[in-house]
Amino acid sequence: MNKAEVLKLATLARIEVSDAEAESLSHEFEAILNYVGEVKGATDPSPALPLERGGLGGVYNVFRADENPHESGIFTEAILKEAPAREGDYLKVKKIL
């Protein structure tokens, strides 16, 4: 992996990194990917237990019934208090178009 690839990934991840950091990350990633690469190509010869919950088997619904909502707006203030910028009861962002 080279610096240009790291910078492209950083763009995808929406993180600003300097050229120097991208350069050193590229070497660190080489070492890490080389280490984790040992699992590549592994196949499971004997699928004995289902993956979910290590053997319980079956997928089941964990959603609550869609009823009895809480009173509208009771959490709005507590949550919006943490927003960097707001306008009324909305989060404020910069113009996109």
Add this chain to the structure above:
Amino acid sequence: MIDLSTLTIVSAREALKAKKFSAKELTQACIDAIKTKDKDIRAFLEVFDNALIQADFADKKIAEGIDLPLLGIPVALKDNMLVANHHASAGSKILENFISPYDSTAVKKLQEAGAIIIGRTNCDEFAMGSSTENSAYGVTKNPIDISRVPGGSSGGSAAAVAAGMVLASYGSDTGGSIRQPAAFCGVVGFKPTYGRVSRSGLIAMASSLDQIGPFAKTAEDAEILYNVVKGHDAMDSTTIADNTYSKDKQFNKTIGVPRAFVESEGITKEVKENLEATIAKFKALGYTVKDVDLSHLKYSLAVYYILMPAEVSSNLARFDGVKYGLHVDGANGIEDYFKSRGQGFGRETRRRVILGTYILSSGYYDAYYGTALTMKKMITDELRKAFKDVDLILTPTTPTPAFKFGEKSDPLSMYLADIFTVPANISGCPSISLPSGFASVEGKQLPLGIQLTADLGREDNLFAASKEFGNEVK
């Protein structure tokens, strides 16, 4: 005079009930200990200013004759567990000014059990690290030798108990972040079965691996702390009930040691001797100890460093400088993201998010993530098969005792500190680190930890053996 260095939850609860001291006196003793000791250790990021008010409230309940498992006991929490109206920063600059709008489920349960939430402890940023060197708020030092790390990521919680500042604390364990610092600081650290403790209100790192658990001086205390926070929770769909996994298999006092795996991983002479001494102790306690062949375990760390960064990159996408946390202004909307995340995240966090982005990108997803999931299943199946024969798996908690600050500057060498703890996260199994012996290094007696792992849902076996072992050590 309250001696915090010897007091346990069990003995403190007896003393509180017998009116030998009040919850307020106990809490004040902790606050005083933090004031004197934490200048050097820096385990705490904040002592909550309402701690003594909580203590008064506990004293009132004690006076009314109310008996709760943690009534009047001050506990410290890792900086990634939300306590309503208090700061929670996960050791990150991006959450420096964040105030929790709600309580985590674990905190609610602690409050119901009468605990006093005394403050929040330092940790690696977003729980990513093995030394607490990655916190945006400075390092925490190992109370046994301040030139060394306390381990991580829950280093502050481990150091707070080890230094006698609190009797108990909680942390989170994604790849060993409770057990490894417990071993480095000479205390008990426990990671429950995945799903036993709700993650609601725990700042997420890698959701399929994260689990909250306690630090304590004894296995008895760790069990009390676990029982208080465990349980199914409607706010976390991955939580499980007491009976989700079968407890039919009888406890036969049989321990397996994956010797080939342990000895291939560069353990020090003292760690190997300590393992042999531990095996001898268990045999003296009437346990059968045998070698087990777990040939997939060695892949656990590689699997971990694929699954974890992948989950980190998607979990941390929520930090956008819009909804909450740090906002750094750029020329336009998208530049706001780049600047907020670039400046808000520390170096290790940036490294893992970008690595996770690579692992999940088109063309690499199957090779890395898909294969890692297959390996995860193979590791889990192999371990569970071993548990048909043995009750517990024994390994050292770490390959070495606590290392020095800056010693592991290359990320891969730091990652290898978790080689023995990661399999329990990959498989979801419950696992505990118990203090066991010391390594003599440069004139200091550095604590060593020994790790027991049980089958999914078999915390009962883990605590039975841990308590017997702990009593033997005393």
